[in-house]
Amino acid sequence: MNNLIHLTARLAEIGTLRYTPAGIPVLDIVLKHESWQEENGQQCLVKFEMPARILGKHAEEWQYRQDMMVEAEGFLAQRSQRFPQPILRIQNIKEYKG
Amino acid sequence: MNNLIHLTARLAEIGTLRYTPAGIPVLDIVLKHESWQEENGQQCLVKFEMPARILGKHAEEWQYRQDMMVEAEGFLAQRSQRFPQPILRIQNIKEYKG
Numbered sequence: 601m602n603n604l605i606h607l608t609a610r611l612a613e614i615g616t617l618r619y620t621p622a623g624i625p626v627l628d629i630v631l632k633h634e635s636w637q638e639e640n641g642q643q644c645l646v647k648f649e650m651p652a653r654i655l656g657k658h659a660e661e662w663q664y665r666q667d668m669m670v671e672a673e674g675f676l677a678q679r680s681q682r683f684p685q686p687i688l689r690i691q692n693i694k695e696y697k698g
Numbered sequence: 699m700n701n702l703i704h705l706t707a708r709l710a711e712i713g714t715l716r717y718t719p720a721g722i723p724v725l726d727i728v729l730k731h732e733s734w735q736e737e738n739g740q741q742c743l744v745k746f747e748m749p750a751r752i753l754g755k756h757a758e759e760w761q762y763r764q765d766m767m768v769e770a771e772g773f774l775a776q777r778s779q780r781f782p783q784p785i786l787r788i789q790n791i792k793e794y795k796g
Contacts, residue, residue: 656738
């Protein structure tokens with residue numbers, strides 16, 4: 601069952617680092633993406649904001665990198681039981697070098 | 699600038715086929731996904747609904763395939779100027795054969 605996302609985006613918002621009850625660091629962020637995409641033979645300008653989450657040791661590393669352009673890979677998942685709209689759960693993130 | 703999604707999901711809702719002012723068929727759908735994913739070394743159950751759109755000739759083909767399991771590929775984009783929350787714009791879709 602595929603659930604794979606690759607997204608180049610700007611780290612537009614970075615929340616405050618928090619910890620799960622088990623002590624795992626969690627960083628909630630917002631990624632801002634803008635690109636041209638092809639759909640049905642036409643180019644279209646795509647612009648959106650995607651809520652995302654980094655869990656584990658990477659959460660601490662990324663808390664002070666606001667506005668950095670990044671390559672993020674991960675999967676979509678519900679934000680919480682109450683909010684089924686998906687967010688991006690990041691498995692790999694690195695600086696985008698163009 | 700990457701913006702790539704691969705998603706295996708069920709065609710949970712299929713809207714009424716409509717046409718753009720230029721006469722291009724558009725089908726708004728809702729994909730329901732459920733899978734186990736690994737995050738920070740832990741398995742987690744992922745369940746969400748993703749609004750999606752099929753544009754062009756495929757829109758007509760897919761309007762009567764409710765509840766089919768599909769493999770969808772595409773990119774994320776704003777739903778409209780007023781609603782920046784992303785939807786999946788489908789470039790390729792086929793039946794999921796397991």
